Amino acid sequence: MADVQKRITDIGPPHYSKFLPPVIKENYGKWAYHEILKPGVMVHVSETGDKIFTVRAASPRLLAVESIRAFCDLADKYCDGHLRFTTRNNVEFLLTDESKIDALVKDVTAAGYPVGGIGNCISNVVHTQGWVHCHSSATDASGVVKAVMDELTDQFTEMKLPGKLRIALACCLNMCGAVHTSDIAILGVHTVLPKIFHEEIDKICEIPNLISSCPTAAIRPAEVDGYKSVEVNGDVCMFCANCYTVCPAMPLNNPDHDGISIWVGGKISNARCAPKFSKLAIPFLPNNPPRWPEVVEAVTNIVETWADNARPYERMGEWIERIGWPQFFELCGLEFTKYHIDDFRYAGLSFARTSHLRPISFADAAGDYEDDDADAGEEAEEAAAVTVSVEDVADFMYKMVKDAMGVKKFKSGDLTKAALSHFAEQNCDKKTAKAAVNALIESKRCVYTYFGGSFVEIPHEEGAAK
Amino acid sequence: MADGKTYETPLLDELTHGPWPSFVTEIKKSAKKSAMCSDLLGQLEQSYEEKIGHWKHGGIVGVLGYGGGVIGRYSDLAEKFPECAHFHTIRVNQPAGFYYTSDALRELCDIWERHGSGLTNMHGSTGDIVFLGTTTDELEPIFAELTQKGWDLGGSGSNVRTPSCCLGQSRCEFANYDTMELCHKITMQFQDELHRPQFPYKWKFQFSGCANDCVASIARSDLSFIGTWKDDMRVDNDKVLEYVDGGLNIVNNVLLNCPTKCIRWDGKTFEVDNANCVRCMHCINVMPKALRPGKEGGCTILIGAKAPIIQGAQIASVLIPFIDPVADYDDLMEIVDNIWELWCEHGKNRERIGEFIQRINMGTFLEAVGLEPIPEMVAHPRDNPYIFFKEDDEDDE
Ligand code: HEM
Ligand code: HEM
Ligand code: SF4
Ligand code: SF4
Ligand code: SF4
Ligand code: SF4
Numbered sequence: 001m002a003d004v005q006k007r008i009t010d011i012g013p014p015h016y017s018k019f020l021p022p023v024i025k026e027n028y029g030k031w032a033y034h035e036i037l038k039p040g041v042m043v044h045v046s047e048t049g050d051k052i053f054t055v056r057a058a059s060p061r062l063l064a065v066e067s068i069r070a071f072c073d074l075a076d077k078y079c080d081g082h083l084r085f086t087t088r089n090n091v092e093f094l095l096t097d098e099s100k101i102d103a104l105v106k107d108v109t110a111a112g113y114p115v116g117g118i119g120n121c122i123s124n125v126v127h128t129q130g131w132v133h134c135h136s137s138a139t140d141a142s143g144v145v146k147a148v149m150d151e152l153t154d155q156f157t158e159m160k161l162p163g164k165l166r167i168a169l170a171c172c173l174n175m176c177g178a179v180h181t182s183d184i185a186i187l188g189v190h191t192v193l194p195k196i197f198h199e200e201i202d203k204i205c206e207i208p209n210l211i212s213s214c215p216t217a218a219i220r221p222a223e224v225d226g227y228k229s230v231e232v233n234g235d236v237c238m239f240c241a242n243c244y245t246v247c248p249a250m251p252l253n254n255p256d257h258d259g260i261s262i263w264v265g266g267k268i269s270n271a272r273c274a275p276k277f278s279k280l281a282i283p284f285l286p287n288n289p290p291r292w293p294e295v296v297e298a299v300t301n302i303v304e305t306w307a308d309n310a311r312p313y314e315r316m317g318e319w320i321e322r323i324g325w326p327q328f329f330e331l332c333g334l335e336f337t338k339y340h341i342d343d344f345r346y347a348g349l350s351f352a353r354t355s356h357l358r359p360i361s362f363a364d365a366a367g368d369y370e371d372d373d374a375d376a377g378e379e380a381e382e383a384a385a386v387t388v389s390v391e392d393v394a395d396f397m398y399k400m401v402k403d404a405m406g407v408k409k410f411k412s413g414d415l416t417k418a419a420l421s422h423f424a425e426q427n428c429d430k431k432t433a434k435a436a437v438n439a440l441i442e443s444k445r446c447v448y449t450y451f452g453g454s455f456v457e458i459p460h461e462e463g464a465a466k
Numbered sequence: 467m468a469d470g471k472t473y474e475t476p477l478l479d480e481l482t483h484g485p486w487p488s489f490v491t492e493i494k495k496s497a498k499k500s501a502m503c504s505d506l507l508g509q510l511e512q513s514y515e516e517k518i519g520h521w522k523h524g525g526i527v528g529v530l531g532y533g534g535g536v537i538g539r540y541s542d543l544a545e546k547f548p549e550c551a552h553f554h555t556i557r558v559n560q561p562a563g564f565y566y567t568s569d570a571l572r573e574l575c576d577i578w579e580r581h582g583s584g585l586t587n588m589h590g591s592t593g594d595i596v597f598l599g600t601t602t603d604e605l606e607p608i609f610a611e612l613t614q615k616g617w618d619l620g621g622s623g624s625n626v627r628t629p630s631c632c633l634g635q636s637r638c639e640f641a642n643y644d645t646m647e648l649c650h651k652i653t654m655q656f657q658d659e660l661h662r663p664q665f666p667y668k669w670k671f672q673f674s675g676c677a678n679d680c681v682a683s684i685a686r687s688d689l690s691f692i693g694t695w696k697d698d699m700r701v702d703n704d705k706v707l708e709y710v711d712g713g714l715n716i717v718n719n720v721l722l723n724c725p726t727k728c729i730r731w732d733g734k735t736f737e738v739d740n741a742n743c744v745r746c747m748h749c750i751n752v753m754p755k756a757l758r759p760g761k762e763g764g765c766t767i768l769i770g771a772k773a774p775i776i777q778g779a780q781i782a783s784v785l786i787p788f789i790d791p792v793a794d795y796d797d798l799m800e801i802v803d804n805i806w807e808l809w810c811e812h813g814k815n816r817e818r819i820g821e822f823i824q825r826i827n828m829g830t831f832l833e834a835v836g837l838e839p840i841p842e843m844v845a846h847p848r849d850n851p852y853i854f855f856k857e858d859d860e861d862d863e
Binding site: 007008009010011012013014015016018019020024028029031032033034035044052054058059060061062063064065066067068069071072073075076081082083084085086087089091094112113114126128130131132133134135136137140142143146147149150153173174175176177178180181209213215240242244245246248251253254255256258268269270271272273275277287289290291311312313344345 | 480481483485486488492495496513514517523524530532539553555559560561562563571574575578579585586587588591593613614617618632637641646650657658661679692723724747751754771773777781
């Protein structure tokens, strides 16, 4: 065993001080201020007067070692071999010699990595793995990002925006990279029920574990074709793929029904207002590789609308809060649907619980309402004539109440429903049923009682319930 | 070495055009030397045609003794694309602040090229250097070479995930504590917890030097450290006047954006009501030459951020309003220990600390870890009257 080297473990990462440029070592903790000199270039000035210049460029995140070596060559040529990466997958070259900046910028740009991402602009896109590496993806990651940023590269290399704009993409609800607090979040979504491989599921997965993985308790044990398996209640499944995470035999991926949703107005920084989650702008766009035109159009539209309307320093979410969501949907030309209204736990917290509304919310809404009413009127005219009398319906109801006395109590809604179905052929409508209930009460054949709920009953002695 | 097949990839080729750097170009660069990358291109093209991924659900692979740091990945088209039948990811713990020398990076590139596809992410979203694509056989050799050269694996699974920080005092004048040193110290202290999963679920530490939170700690770390200061903001009034002379509309762009409206400005003097400044950084961001955080730096610790899975997303909330993480390091570790002890004993499988606290409730959590409830922890006191009074508590009074 002499040639077996002793295994080294738990040494942790190298200490960062091995990699710091001398000017940083000397001025650690002494930086006084910084200035953005031009797009992608900034200087930090120390209390000692020393300066460090930074040139920031976009990487595609997925990098070949060949490209990393090219970065290293540039760092050797201009920066005594010093470089770093940012939290958003940008590469940064660190110089002390101001005169070398322009040549460096030229070389980096020529190598295909745009310089920018500092100040009021779009920085690099934080994103996940997608079809390049992950099993869970509802869409690709790198391809969508590439398509979107090809359209928005100018917003990275220039500083023309009102504030910072952060875009992030996650290819499924696991959201590696936590995209849920971005100005614009692009999120892959599944929209159909998990497929269940009944023959294998009991062999591959622990069924009790699987059942408890579902946040909405949609999964129940079931025997299917003689196999011990599960079934999913489609009414409460929200396509979160928790089940798939714990059990490979329940994939949700579906080429025809997977797609992309767009969320806006999230924010991480605590500057000005508290951090915010991104909110739903577009529930579903199709997966359309290789260029995802629908997604590109949606994102650029939102970016441009914000850029045209926001005040200086206003992030997407701050702008939307100032102008209100109705105006945001209007300005961006986006449709508001039932999917935009939260229906998970504590959904009410996101409802508008105030009368604060802007004039934009008044005119149209009233117009729509009248239109709906008119439609309803027309439908009513077409409805067939009622061929049963109020008295007959009332008699039917009275009999129902009387027969059930002491056994079951009915609410007026129960009586109405029963009447509608009993007299369906006579086209009994709600109006007639309602009139029948009124007739019963007004003739004193029945009374309303109130004990653990309101009911229609035969009058009995006044006093406490027996 | 690269006698890999080549495939027609018209859909992917479309993505080599345009001004933004292309991941397809990167994969093609690596495919010159790696047959695995050629097959990856073939498989990816098929995904683009069919609009579906072709990777199988995880796999249990790793290096001896560690329970994390490797994500197993297998192709479901292994017969068609045998070279990428295995395509495992290795997470390498990055140096704090993501600084490198070209020599160190070349060393990593050489190791990775010898033993894997040559594709990387610089960096994964938690912070690790990600090596994408290798086979099970190569794992031990890579690990041996990495550790020889002083590198180690990062976390994955139900363990401490690789801690990550902003570059802090190394280059940023806003940093209120030494984020890189604290990140490194904690990474070293918890090597065992990082490499050997022993928790109900993942645990992330992240460190930002100020409220700008450049590592997004408040959105995704179980314990988030955000720099702040105790004493007064440093104001250089002459420099404020220079910004104004330079055209800055100080009323619209600074005063009206201050969340607590705690700045007074009479056209000549910029005055901060420090007792009401919430250290949000906005005015300092706008005028970095004129304004600086105070000198008594430290951080606020927040707990419980997470992405939606399982019960819903959470932004972290205040646990400790101010701590000097250097002077009070031991207290900090005691709090972390207490939290882990409680969570490990009572947490359910796949329950992040944020969801755990929601389940057992914050009051119970604080009692169990020995922290006092304080108003800093809430946006406002409860407005729902369903209070779970405990008989014992009432007897005390
Ligand atoms: C003008 C004041 C600011 C300065 C000097 C500054 C400085 C920096 C530095 C040094 C980094 C690199 C950090 C790292 O990779 O570890 C960075 C990144 C970042 N900062 Fe700031 N920051 C400022 C304001 C802000 C504000 C106001 C926000 C958010 C509203 C913000 C959000 C971010 C984000 C998201 C990143 C990652 C960016 C990237 O990698 O491209 N910063 N910032
Ligand atoms: C319960 C929720 C989550 C699950 C089940 C999950 C699952 C996964 C899986 C399966 C992968 C492998 C992707 C691949 O094939 O390379 C992955 C990668 C990764 N995840 Fe997650 N993830 C979750 C949440 C998160 C969150 C919230 C973050 C970060 C804040 C995160 C950070 C990462 C990172 C850094 C990677 C490495 C690759 C990358 O950077 O995209 N994950 N995760
Ligand atoms: S977000 Fe989902 S699909 Fe994308 S890498 Fe993470 S787990 Fe995989
Ligand atoms: S996708 Fe989510 S909600 Fe649907 S069955 Fe699976 S775990 Fe339950
Ligand atoms: S979080 Fe604050 S201290 Fe850290 S790099 Fe960003 S601006 Fe600087
Ligand atoms: S840091 Fe924020 S809260 Fe404090 S004075 Fe400046 S803008 Fe106001």
